[in-house]
Amino acid sequence: MTSAAPVTLGLAGTGRIGTSHAETLTHLPGVGGVIVADADAERARATAGKLGVQAVPDLDALFAADLNGLIIATATDSHPALITRAVDRGIPVFCEKPVAADIQGTLAVIDHIKNSTVPVQIGFQRRFDAGYRAARAAITSGDLGWLHTLRATTLDPAPPPAEYIPRSGGLFRDCGVHDFDIIRWVTGREVTEVYATGANRGEQFFADAGDVDTAAIVLRLDDGTLATVSLARYNGAGYDVRLEALGSEGNAVVGLDDRAPLTSVEPDCTPSPFPAYPGFMERFRRAYTDELAAFVSVVNGESDNPCTVTDALEAFYIAEACELSRHDGRAVQITEVRR
Structure with missing residues (x-):
């Protein structure tokens, strides 16, 4: 051949x-x-x-x-x-x-x-990252039992330039959409409901653009599994992207390596000698x-x-529902934004 x-x-x-x-x-x-x-x-x-x-x-x-x-x-x-x-x-x-x-x-x-x-x-x-692929395999094989919780995190070490924010689409569409896509992909399930809230503790330009620099999101999947997503533009410890899949029989954690910017305050824990990833390009270079x-x-x-393109649309629907939820202060069904 x-x-x-x-x-x-x-x-x-x-x-x-x-x-x-x-x-x-x-x-x-x-x-x-x-x-x-x-x-x-x-x-x-x-x-x-x-x-x-x-x-x-x-x-x-x-x-x-x-x-x-x-x-x-x-x-x-x-x-x-x-x-x-x-x-x-x-x-x-x-x-x-x-x-x-x-x-x-x-x-x-x-x-x-x-x-x-x-x-x-x-x-x-992220669909091509070895860790996320391993988590997907663990979930689909049944090794974890049934899932009860997913916890996703995307925390940038520093915000993008101020001029980028008004045309970024906002934190949910620009940043969180990667978490929404990967949750769909690793589980093979669809999101049915979201509740999202946000805050501004950093620069004024986020609020001026109608955006937030920090967000917390709860997702309900179509089989009843719950997922949380944490997003932030200010994480001085370094670029932190993780996914925890917690099941009735076990768990799988993506992004928990020697470069994860996590500081344990337990007295017997030795800090990692390796620097945190400075950004997404370095973290996902192989992907x-x-x-x-x-x-x-x-x-x-x-x-x-x-x-x-349809996969991208589904992740966008979730981001859109998050924006509506933040604005209205209520849980939003994905059907409310689906067209």
Whole structure:
């Protein structure tokens, strides 16, 4: 059996995540060429020069190239147009979350591509992390018995720039959506109800944007399992992302390693000598690589799409319900936001 020919991939957006993806692609088996473009043509040229890949002056030139697949790492408001343009040209897509800035925009993309066989993979990299995969296996195998509680945590060491917050979609859509997706994925269950609350203890720009810098969420799954999600923009100890799956027969904990930014005050506990992860890029570096390797496999028709647009929509529904719950101060059924 012969292996697939190397693919040529286009990459739109050479900011932090786009540049990281481009660098990963240069070392990825099965990738024969990388072509980058950005609204800032000089930034694209600089990235290309540093990595030894090709740059083109704009997105029109990128689409004019002979691409086997497209990776979208641009600003959120450009995602829908780029996804639909690529699908209409028969080009498989990998797009960083979210699909669109809101549910209406996401549904419009789904409607546009619903009759197409061109795959669109959405970037929820935690699905490719070894710890989350092990937790999923432990849950689905029945080794944990029946689940009674999940506890998810995403705590950033420092907030993003003030100018990012008004266009971020808010803490639930920007940050918590990763926890919502991974809870669905590891359990194979759907969320039916949420209760969310938030607080602002940090910079005023969060409140000015109608957002919060800290949140606590309770989710009810369709089998009665309860899940809690803790989110924060200020966690000076370091980047802290964990998931605890607690069952009647055992438990599985993701993210509890030597770099977890946890300080025990028990007298007999020895502190870890290893530094905490400074951010998500370092914590999930291998997962990002495996995610792009999966996309190459999807492009070659060797694997099914591991994270569809519909998956992204379901996580977005949960985030939307959280925002409504915070605003109204009540529990919200997912059916209230589903369209």
